[in-house]
Amino acid sequence: HAADANRTDLMTITRFVLNEQSKYPESRGDFTILLSNILLGCKFVCSAVNKAGLAKLIGLAGETNVQGEEQKKLDVLSNEVFVKALTSSKRTCLLVSEELEEAIFLPPTPHGKYIVVFDPLDGSSNIDCGVSIGTIFGIYMVKDKNNVTLDDVLQPGNKLVAAGYCMYGSSCTFVISTGSGVNGFTLDPSLGEFILTHPNIKVPRKGKIYSVNEGNAKNWDEPTTKYVESCKFPQDGSAPKSLRYIGSMVADIHRTLLYGGMFMYPADMKSPNGKLRLLYEVFPMSYLMEQAGGQAFTGKERALDLVPSHIHERSPVFLGSYDEVEHIKELYAACKANG
Numbered sequence: 001h002a003a004d005a006n007r008t009d010l011m012t013i014t015r016f017v018l019n020e021q022s023k024y025p026e027s028r029g030d031f032t033i034l035l036s037n038i039l040l041g042c043k044f045v046c047s048a049v050n051k052a053g054l055a056k057l058i059g060l061a062g063e064t065n066v067q068g069e070e071q072k073k074l075d076v077l078s079n080e081v082f083v084k085a086l087t088s089s090k091r092t093c094l095l096v097s098e099e100l101e102e103a104i105f106l107p108p109t110p111h112g113k114y115i116v117v118f119d120p121l122d123g124s125s126n127i128d129c130g131v132s133i134g135t136i137f138g139i140y141m142v143k144d145k146n147n148v149t150l151d152d153v154l155q156p157g158n159k160l161v162a163a164g165y166c167m168y169g170s171s172c173t174f175v176i177s178t179g180s181g182v183n184g185f186t187l188d189p190s191l192g193e194f195i196l197t198h199p200n201i202k203v204p205r206k207g208k209i210y211s212v213n214e215g216n217a218k219n220w221d222e223p224t225t226k227y228v229e230s231c232k233f234p235q236d237g238s239a240p241k242s243l244r245y246i247g248s249m250v251a252d253i254h255r256t257l258l259y260g261g262m263f264m265y266p267a268d269m270k271s272p273n274g275k276l277r278l279l280y281e282v283f284p285m286s287y288l289m290e291q292a293g294g295q296a297f298t299g300k301e302r303a304l305d306l307v308p309s310h311i312h313e314r315s316p317v318f319l320g321s322y323d324e325v326e327h328i329k330e331l332y333a334a335c336k337a338n339g
């Protein structure tokens with residue numbers, strides 16, 4: 001029975017990554033150990049997020065609980081979980097979190113060769129209304145683990161060795177790339193294992209969806225305005241695009257990866273660098289989009305080529321289907337040519 005055979009031949013993420021890593025004979029399993037700690041953090045956060053609504057009802061998460069203790073807000077709790085998981089992996093030497101003003105330099109007792117940048121719970125303002133939220137991460141290698149400096153994390157996104165996200169929604173979906181394509185895994189809570197459900201994700205070359213906060217339209221620049229106009233009133237006789245904007249980056253990106261289209265958080269007069277953070281939002285999602293056959297552009301250059309000047313730097317971003325990003329690049333080039 002093929003179905004039974006499939007059911008027993010479960011491709012767990014650990015097996016999948018071990019297969020991938022076996023291509024590198026020198027690999028000593030450090031990455032697999034790091035990843036298993038990231039996954040542990042995701043399972044914990046998934047469980048806490050799923051209880052958040054209920055906990056709020058009975059006064060636990062984010063409120064004072066029955067013992068009258070102030071419960072940690074979920075994003076603070078998530079940050080602590082990932083810092084502890086990454087530290088105890090003994091495979092990291094430097095951490096940057098959206099929740100922490102300063103980077104964490106781990107003492108060499110021993111520490112590892114990996115640098116992890118992460119947003120422990122992106123979109124957490126959406127928790128109370130039950131919208132999907134997520135953890136976003138990127139992984140760099142340190143040059144010399146006996147001499148770790150902040151420059152080791154102020155690297156362009158094109159130096160990432162891996163990136164991914166975990167979306168806490170109707171199911172817990174983990175999407176990752178280690179540089180040879182993008183694969184998606186879904187948590188089977190009865191096994192506590194992430195199972196391969198979306199092998200070799202490729203973003204459609206064109207898309208019928210655009211995703212942007214139209215509330216910022218008054219402040220957009222000319223290329224952005226023209227691009228959105230072309231989505232609503234196409235001049236080539238094609239059908240207008242649909243607008244889908246969840247306001248939670250992991251959810252908007254996951255849809256864009258699977259269905260295609262354009263996700264954008266452009267610069268505007270109010271915020272010339274846009275809103276999204278370069279290291280742990282723009283770079284990881286741009287890395288995934290390129291690995292899936294799409295593109296990521298800042299309005300000036302390829303997003304992954306940007307060199308951060310500080311760990312919480314922001315950047316505008318247009319990312320998604322190859323042809324959609326090509327269109328916005330042409331509009332910016334034309335605008336530049338016309339001065």
Ligand code: P6P
Nearest residue numbers: 122123125213247248249250275
């Ligand atoms: P706006 C959530 O706060 C977030 O960081 C991303 O997850 C999301 O894409 C963006 O901000 C939404 O921002 O300004 O449209 O509400």
